[in-house]
Amino acid sequence: MSTATADDRISVGNAERIVKEPAWLRWMRVHSKVVYGISGVAIVLIAWQVTSTLGLVNVTIASDPIRVIKAEITLFSSGQIWGPIGVTAQEVGWGMLITLLISIPLGLILGRVTALYDMTEPIINVLNSVPYVLFLPVIIFWFGIGQQSRILLVIWAATMPLIINTTAGVRNLNSDYIRVAKMCCAGKWTFYRSVLFPATLPYILTGIRLSIARALVGAIVAEFFLSGGGLGYFVQTATSNFDMDSAMAGIFIMAVAAVVLTRLIGRLEHRYTHWSQG
Numbered sequence: 671m672s673t674a675t676a677d678d679r680i681s682v683g684n685a686e687r688i689v690k691e692p693a694w695l696r697w698m699r700v701h702s703k704v705v706y707g708i709s710g711v712a713i714v715l716i717a718w719q720v721t722s723t724l725g726l727v728n729v730t731i732a733s734d735p736i737r738v739i740k741a742e743i744t745l746f747s748s749g750q751i752w753g754p755i756g757v758t759a760q761e762v763g764w765g766m767l768i769t770l771l772i773s774i775p776l777g778l779i780l781g782r783v784t785a786l787y788d789m790t791e792p793i794i795n796v797l798n799s800v801p802y803v804l805f806l807p808v809i810i811f812w813f814g815i816g817q818q819s820r821i822l823l824v825i826w827a828a829t830m831p832l833i834i835n836t837t838a839g840v841r842n843l844n845s846d847y848i849r850v851a852k853m854c855c856a857g858k859w860t861f862y863r864s865v866l867f868p869a870t871l872p873y874i875l876t877g878i879r880l881s882i883a884r885a886l887v888g889a890i891v892a893e894f895f896l897s898g899g900g901l902g903y904f905v906q907t908a909t910s911n912f913d914m915d916s917a918m919a920g921i922f923i924m925a926v927a928a929v930v931l932t933r934l935i936g937r938l939e940h941r942y943t944h945w946s947q948g
Contacts, residue, residue, distance in 0.1 A: 733914045738922060741915035755923065757899040761817065761889045762882075765824025769881055772825075773832035774874060778866060780833070781840020798830040803891055810896070820892035820900075827888030828881035835880070839873025840866065871942060879935040886928050 698705055715735045721727045722734035729737065745751035780787045805826060813819040847869055851861045867874075893902030901920050908917035 729914075730912070731914060733918045737915045738918045741919040742922065745916065745919055751904070751920070751923070754899055754901045754904040754920070758889050758893070758901045758924075761820050761824055761892070761900065762885050765821050765828060765885050765889070766882065768821075768825050769828040769832060769885070770878070773829050773877070773881075774836055777833045777836025777874075777877075778840055778862065778870065781837040781843075781870075782866070787837065787841070794830065794833060798834060802827045802888065806892070806895060815896045820889065820896055823892040824885045824888040827891075828885040831880035831884060832874070832877035835873045835877030836870060839870035842873075843869055872939065875935055875939045875942075879932050879939075882931045882935065883928060886924065886931075890924065 718727070718732075719735045722729050722732065727734075733741075780790055802823065806823060809819050809822055809826075813822060843866065847865050851865050889900065890902035890905075893900035894906055897903050901924050905917045905920040905924075908914070908920060
């Protein structure tokens with residue numbers, strides 16, 4: 671006499687269906703997010719190429735994917751693009767490093783000290799709301815038009831999201847963590863290192879992801895106005911010379927860099943803060 675329940679029969683049926691499922695279909699189901707993302711990009715590129723080929727879009731103004739790929743090959747093989755990439759990478763790298771060293775400790779302190787939080791909240795909200803490009807003339811007046819000013823604009827652009835997210839993570843800290851730390855007689859440094867920072871890490875990584883995006887924008891804007899090299903200056907120069915293929919190639923490089931960096935932070939979030947998911 672069979673004693674299998676309805677749930678058991680359903681589980682067995684699902685297992686048989688999964689076993690019979692083709693390997694490629696299982697792979698598609700597991701990696702559906704990546705597949706759909708690539709499909710969306712491919713559809714846009716195909717539509718762009720088709721409209722250019724049919725003459726609906728003027729290639730001298732908007733180029734097309736095939737011409738951009740050819741421009742990419744020429745730029746990388748000739749080495750022309752490596753210099754601008756290096757300049758922008760240096761600006762974003764130094765800017766983000768200084769941003770991390772300033773914003774994370776400041777956010778932890780502001781989140782823990784209520785008086786400081788109340789004093790600085792209006793200032794931070796104003797600085798976050800006002801477009802940082804408006805401060806560019808002041809930065810130029812104080813620091814000139816060299817690389818120092820470009821890095822400073824990157825820091826200005828990237829700092830606020832990280833401070834705000836870190837502060838929010840501290841202020842949303844589970845009160846049970848604080849009670850356990852007090853019961854264990856944890857010192858202030860131990861509390862910050864072993865309780866506060868790990869619990870706030872999901873907010874910090876989210877803030878870093880937002881800061882990287884703004885840092886890239888800040889670097890490009892600074893290069894537009896302050897020249898001196900970089901991908902922003904390269905795209906501006908190529909556009910001024912009506913070389914839209916090279917300009918689009920530079921924009922594509924910036925887009926790829928932004929996607930790679932944000933995906934890297936997303937992987938770190940999944941790796942180290944999976945306990946906070948859901």
